[in-house]
Amino acid sequence: TAALFDRGLLSGKQVFITAGPTREALDPVRYISNHSSGKMGYALAEAAVDAGALVTLISGPVNLPAPPRCKRIMIQSAEDMLEASLQNIDQCDIFIASAAVADYRPVSVAEHKMKKGNEEIMELHLIKNPDIVASVAAQQNKPYTIGFAAETRDVISYAQGKLERKNLDLIIANDVSRSDIGFNSDDNAVTVVSHEGATQLPLSSKRQLAHKLIEIIAAAEQKKDH
Ligand code: CTP
Numbered sequence: 001t002a003a004l005f006d007r008g009l010l011s012g013k014q015v016f017i018t019a020g021p022t023r024e025a026l027d028p029v030r031y032i033s034n035h036s037s038g039k040m041g042y043a044l045a046e047a048a049v050d051a052g053a054l055v056t057l058i059s060g061p062v063n064l065p066a067p068p069r070c071k072r073i074m075i076q077s078a079e080d081m082l083e084a085s086l087q088n089i090d091q092c093d094i095f096i097a098s099a100a101v102a103d104y105r106p107v108s109v110a111e112h113k114m115k116k117g118n119e120e121i122m123e124l125h126l127i128k129n130p131d132i133v134a135s136v137a138a139q140q141n142k143p144y145t146i147g148f149a150a151e152t153r154d155v156i157s158y159a160q161g162k163l164e165r166k167n168l169d170l171i172i173a174n175d176v177s178r179s180d181i182g183f184n185s186d187d188n189a190v191t192v193v194s195h196e197g198a199t200q201l202p203l204s205s206k207r208q209l210a211h212k213l214i215e216i217i218a219a220a221e222q223k224k225d226h
Pocket residue numbers: 018078097098099100101102103129130131132133134146147148149150162
């Protein structure tokens with residue numbers, strides 16, 4: 001793919017990409033999070049830069065260096081990620097939500113480190129986080145908006161549901177029940193689901209896949225002509 005990749009594909013386009021996990025604080029020393037590595041989002045950022053885009057990477061805590069020639073904004077929580085995503089959203093042409101956003105956060109953050117009590121069972125009260133990609137897609141003059149859907153079953157139908165519900169233009173679905181791919185893997189296999197239908201992409205490195213996805217996204221955005 002690298003040799004066939006057209007470097008001018010996204011020239012002049014502003015692309016925002018969310019990546020990695022979010023961390024939802026419980027107290028000053030504890031948080032709720034997930035195993036997202038950020039690799040897919042960072043690979044997409046690199047591929048978009050290669051294609052000539054001006055890339056803003058909005059990243060949760062990950063162990064990856066900032067890709068060259070992109071603007072990286074590091075955040076912790078879903079609320080921080082939402083704020084960073086909506087900043088300058090009117091200038092964004094393409095928004096790609098690859099982050100694994102925590103669906104819920106603790107209702108309140110304890111000011112001091114919580115102490116162990118005598119009770120055997122401890123209950124946590126959680127409140128729903130804002131949906132970042134849906135908030136972006138609800139903007140007037142919305143960018144071409146792409147989501148990801150990690151599913152363990154009924155992959156395509158759940159992805160189609162999210163495409164409709166969140167008012168997305170495309171959704172990239174992957175089956176995380178497969179042991180050869182997923183959150184921390186270097187490889188991935190995905191299905192691109194649009195309002196017209198679904199296209200399966202074969203197992204390949206996240207880097208190769210990112211180039212392919214950027215080609216598909218650039219072509220689809222061109223056609224939509226926002
Ligand atoms: N997403 C988001 N903000 C959230 C939750 C999800 O922007 N608070 C985005 C993800 O980045 C992804 C898409 O929405 O692009 C789908 O995420 P997913 O977790 O699969 O969907 P949910 O709507 O959270 O549904 P569920 O976890 O119940 O499957």
